Amino acid sequence: xxxxxxxxxxxxxxxxxxxxxxxxxxxxxxxxxxxxxxxxxxxxxxxxxxxxxxxxxxxxxxxxxxxxxxxxxxxxxxxxxxxxxxxxxxxxxxxxxxxxxxxxxxxxxxxxxxxxxxxxxxxxxxxxxxxxxxxxxxxxxxxxxxxxxxxxxxxxxxxxxxxxxxxxxxxxxxxxxxxxxxxxxxxxxxxxxxxxxxxxxxxxxxxxxxxxxxxxxxxxxxxxxxxxxxxxxxxxxxxxxxxxxxxxxxxxxxxxxxxxxxxxxxxxxxxxx
Amino acid sequence: xxxxxxxxxxxxxxxxxxxxxxxxxxxxxxxxxxxxxxxxxxxxxxxxxxxxxxxxxxxxxxxxxxxxxxxxxxxxxxxxxxxxxxxxxxxxxxxxxxxxxxxxxxxxxxxxxxxxxxxxxxxxxxxxxxxxxxxxxxxxxxxxxxxxxxxxxxxxxxxxxxxxxxxxxxxxxxxx
Numbered sequence: 001x002x003x004x005x006x007x008x009x010x011x012x013x014x015x016x017x018x019x020x021x022x023x024x025x026x027x028x029x030x031x032x033x034x035x036x037x038x039x040x041x042x043x044x045x046x047x048x049x050x051x052x053x054x055x056x057x058x059x060x061x062x063x064x065x066x067x068x069x070x071x072x073x074x075x076x077x078x079x080x081x082x083x084x085x086x087x088x089x090x091x092x093x094x095x096x097x098x099x100x101x102x103x104x105x106x107x108x109x110x111x112x113x114x115x116x117x118x119x120x121x122x123x124x125x126x127x128x129x130x131x132x133x134x135x136x137x138x139x140x141x142x143x144x145x146x147x148x149x150x151x152x153x154x155x156x157x158x159x160x161x162x163x164x165x166x167x168x169x170x171x172x173x174x175x176x177x178x179x180x181x182x183x184x185x186x187x188x189x190x191x192x193x194x195x196x197x198x199x200x201x202x203x204x205x206x207x208x209x210x211x212x213x214x215x216x217x218x219x220x221x222x223x224x225x226x227x228x229x230x231x232x233x234x235x236x237x238x239x240x241x242x243x244x245x246x247x248x249x250x251x252x253x254x255x256x257x258x259x260x261x262x263x264x265x266x267x268x269x270x271x272x273x
Numbered sequence: 274x275x276x277x278x279x280x281x282x283x284x285x286x287x288x289x290x291x292x293x294x295x296x297x298x299x300x301x302x303x304x305x306x307x308x309x310x311x312x313x314x315x316x317x318x319x320x321x322x323x324x325x326x327x328x329x330x331x332x333x334x335x336x337x338x339x340x341x342x343x344x345x346x347x348x349x350x351x352x353x354x355x356x357x358x359x360x361x362x363x364x365x366x367x368x369x370x371x372x373x374x375x376x377x378x379x380x381x382x383x384x385x386x387x388x389x390x391x392x393x394x395x396x397x398x399x400x401x402x403x404x405x406x407x408x409x410x411x412x413x414x415x416x417x418x419x420x421x422x423x424x425x426x427x428x429x430x431x432x433x434x435x436x437x438x439x440x441x442x443x444x445x446x447x448x449x
Contacts, residue, residue: 004409004437007390011381012309012410018322021304022297028326029333211395 076108076271086120093117102133103243110269112262121223123266128252129259131266134225136218136246139163143190144202146216146224153218157183157237157244160218164188164235167217176236178247179270183238190215192230192253199229218246228252240272294345296336300329303346307353310410314357314403316381316395324360328353350411354421357403393443397436404432405440 018024076097083093086100095113099106100120109131115123122132139153139160140146153163161173161184173186191198199213214226217233225248227233236247247270249263304325311321332339332349339345381395394402400422407418408429419429 004405004440007394007440008313008406008410009309011388011391011394012313015309015312015318017305017308017325018318021308022300024322025300025326025329029330032330 076110080108086117086123090119091117093123098123100133102135102245105240105243105245106273107133107245108269108271109266112265115262122248125255125259125262127259128231128250128255129263130248130250131263132225132248132250134218134246134248135220135244136160136225137221138219139167140216140218141166143167143169143215143217143227144199146214146226147203150219155244157239160237160244160246161186164217164237173237178236178238178267179272181238181240181272183236185234185236188217188227188233188235190227190229190231236267238272245272294340296333296340299332299345299349303349304329307350310350310406311353311357313394313406313410314399315360316399316402320360324353324356327356351421354403354407358422389443390440393440397439401432401436401439404429405436408433409437 080097080099084096084098086098093111093115095111095115097108098111098117099108101107109123111123115125117123118130118132121134122130124130136153139151141149141151151163151166153160164170164186165173167188169189169191171187173184176183176185178185199215202213202215204211204213214228216224216226218225227250230252231250232252233248233250238245238247247267249267251260251263307328308321308325311324312318315321315324328349331352332345339348342348381391397405403422404418407413407421408415413421415429415433416426418433419426422429424432
């Protein structure tokens with residue numbers, strides 16, 4: 001036990017606590033308080049603005065459409081409760097409408113029973129079904145050796161589609177309309193074989209609590225979207241009011257048919273304003 | 274370091290007289306040890322500082338009540354370890370099927386990954402590291418460590434034993 005203790009102390013002593021520690025604690029407390037005040041203010045203003053908008057501009061409230069696009073699903077009743085607005089907190093979701101924001105976009109969709117939120121990035125089930133919402137600004141040339149070099153996908157739908165199409169495991173893309181917005185769709189599959197080590201030569205990073213080999217498809221700021229072995233993805237790359245949104249639905253061979261069907265239901269219910 | 278009863282103290286300030294303790298003193302006495310413990314568990318200085326600050330802020334909010342406890346420092350570490358445990362559970366759940374992260378920083382990079390010992394610690398699971406920190410660094414009895422991690426006592430012994438063995442192999446040390 002002494003050896004272990006010595007080892008722990010030896011490692012821990014090399015990384016002193018950030019100083020000045022108490023001043024940093026005070027700043028954190030002040031930041032928390034300020035955020036609470038801002039949240040209260042924003043929620044109040046939002047409710048006020050929405051109620052005012054409903055009175056004066058009632059018929060205009062709802063999803064916008066673009067020329068050539070089909071009508072999007074009706075946006076659910078606004079405003080959401082705090083439980084319906086996805087945030088940085090991971091939690092089990094109540095079935096029904098939920099919202100998240102990405103850039104200037106307000107995205108809503110219906111969540112079935114049994115789904116959870118992954119921060120404000122995605123919703124998912126315990127058996128591998130996932131629907132996520134991303135901006136992609138960097139695309140690794142090789143999803144396996146993803147730390148080495150990247151393609152610049154520009155800002156257009158076609159630019160990102162081309163950058164992803166140059167990666168292995170991607171299908172040809174097709175023109176689609178989703179939620180009333182035009183874009184392109186493609187399928188993406190991570191390598192799979194009978195072993196679990198198919199990605200063993202890929203770059204590693206810290207995933208959750210462990211170091212893992214991962215297959216990274218794109219980046220959004222300092223977050224990356226990756227796949228595990230055998231994962232299937234369907235992407236919709238949309239131009240929504242000049243912002244390039246990637247909607248990704250993913251599943252594994254072991255994902256239940258029920259969850260697969262629920263993915264389709266969620267995607268069909270997406271409304272973007 | 275010894276522990277007493279079901280609400281045993283953890284940390285450096287066991288000998289501090291509770292009745293005289295102010296929050297400032299508790300902070301000054303404990304923050305280094307708490308940060309070190311949390312860094313050894315998370316492998317990440319930012320996460321360790323965030324968990325440490327969260328724990329201190331919770332204690333501060335309840336200081337009227339906490340200051341009357343026999344062992345405020347024990348309560349502090351309990352809050353921090355609960356938060357660390359919740360973080361592990363949340364990360365594991367989230368990482369189960371969705372591969373996303375906010376950072377590509379390798380764990381324990383701040384402690385120099387060129388060191389074999391650091392790499393050995395990084396290879397342990399976070400649960401193993403937590404068991405090791407609780408039992409070996411903070412000297413918590415296995416049953417209390419198990420209570421904190423919400424696992425059975427044999428599980429905590431097993432986790433700590435696996436962790437010790439892995440470190441021993443790395444250090445080439447004899448079993449004690």
